[in-house]
Amino acid sequence: MSSSPQPAGPPAPDLQAMLADLRALVEIESPSTDPVGVGRVMDAVEGWARALHGQAHALPGGTRQFNFGVDGSARPVLILTHADTVWPHGTLQTMPFRVEGDRAYGPGTYDMKGGIVAALHALRALNGEWPRGGVRMLLTPDEETGSASSRGHIEAAARGARAVLVVEPPVANSHALKIGRKGVGDFGLGFRGVASHAGNKPEEGASAITEAAHAVLAVQALAQPEIGTTVSAGLIRGGSAGNVIPAECSFQVDVRVSTLEEGERVTQAIEALKPRDPRVHLTVTGGLNRPPFEFGPGTRALFAQAQAIAAELGFTVGGEVVGGGSDGNFTAPLAPTLDGLGAPGDGAHAAHEHVRLDRWSDHVRLLTRLIGEV
Structure with a gap:
């Protein structure tokens, strides 16, 4: 990542506020098998969304939908998030949330509670100036187990969206965006x-x-x-x-x-x-x-736009096709989709799971610009 002496806006988000929100979510254990824990994460996110004047809707199966300025004037931008993690109850006893240097550790930090926080702070940075058609965000309960209850909602929302931004984490180490998935x-x-x-x-x-x-x-x-x-x-x-x-x-x-x-x-x-x-x-x-998330024309255009925005913000971002799946696999055949827009770090599903605090703000600024400009 290279720095520019005078990076363009939006301004850097409040890292301490993001860190506090991340801690709040991580300290709610939410394995996919526990609808109560997952629901508590969703309740916290709903509170933050309502503070941004978002409209909240509970969908069948446990998914929640948040609309920000969705008025029917154009197809909205769709943001995909999930509240569940792979970590069982009791994990916090051996993997407590903690900050060590420029890394924040804990179960679900990287996959993908950091992405939820990134999305909300990107929306906050827009300060109510929503893009034409508004923004729709889905928060699902079962991504880690195959999205059985949420797939229909995801595909329906994608059919009505002009672009889908998935806040799964970037590729570990390279911090590249995910431009395709097997x-x-x-x-x-x-x-x-x-x-x-x-x-x-x-x-x-x-x-x-x-x-x-x-x-x-x-x-x-x-x-x-x-x-x-x-x-x-x-x-x-x-x-x-x-x-x-x-x-x-x-x-x-x-x-x-x-x-x-x-x-x-x-x-x-x-x-x-x-x-x-x-x-x-x-x-x-x-x-x-x-289904495969192929690197088609819509994703190519979104990725090129992301690279251009990153350059304006003073850093570079790559793109990689990865083997793991996400809910972006469902949307890519239906709407232009770009994945890996969440919190940079490493250790998905592993004991060293963490978010890189020194890189997180840049990625939130990129996400803010994309939401407002796609």
């Missing part, structure tokens, strides 16, 4: 065979584990990493005892693809798998949960 698939393969004594009558058994082993190799052979397709067989369970031909086995498959066509190819191949032993039955569940 599509994400999660499959479950369950095998049901025939149990038998492994010593006395092995021929009467039909091993579910043997069939699962063949299938593991088959699904991993579908990977084409040279074009961004990865397939990984993960958690596997099977068998009942060492001297029993196993009647049951199951495993999970993680799929990442760069294009929808690749997602369809891998999905069709997994669904077409058949056990070699006709006595074994296979059940396939799941599928492609998040």
Whole structure:
């Protein structure tokens, strides 16, 4: 990051105020599995949004929508946030919120309570001078577990938006914006065979584990990493005892693809798998949960605008395509989408999770300009 002697406005946000708001959210533990904790985060954010004269709406499934100056004169700018984290209750006892030098540590700081705070302070900096059509912000309860209850709200809002700004964190270390994401698939393969004594009558058994082993190799052979397709067989369970031909086995498959066509190819191949032993039955569940977020024309234009604004503000910002998914995967096929506009830092889902305080203000200023100018 390079500095300019006279960076253009907006003025730097109040870092101490942002830090206080971040602490307030982080010290509300909000794992995806706890609607009460998630609701407490949403209540805090709603209070801040109402202080900015935002209109709050509770949507079915737990998502909250905040409108700022939305008047129907044009399509609004959509900001995506989520209140849930991956951290279970009790994490604060071993990972308390703390500031060490230019880093603020704690569960959910980077992913993505820092992004929520960034969005609210960017909106505050606009001082009620909303862009034409206004700003709509969604705060969802279940991004970390696949957005089952919120996906419909996200897609509906994206269809009516002129641009979508996702305040997930920038890429760790490089602090680049996220200009694309792989599509994400999660499959479950369950095998049901025939149990038998492994010593006395092995021929009467039909091993579910043997069939699962063949299938593991088959699904991993579908990977084409040279074009961004990865397939990984993960958690596997099977068998009942060492001297029993196993009647049951199951495993999970993680799929990442760069294009929808690749997602369809891998999905069709997994669904077409058949056990070699006709006595074994296979059940396939799941599928492609998040479509690929491709670096299309709309995202290219938003990213170019972000780079130009950053240069005016006195720093440079890059862009990267990443493997992890976000709610931006749902919006990218529907509206121009730019991701990674939250709080810079590192350690998503890890014990060293933190926000970089020395870089946060610049990214909030960038977000403020984007909201006002896209």
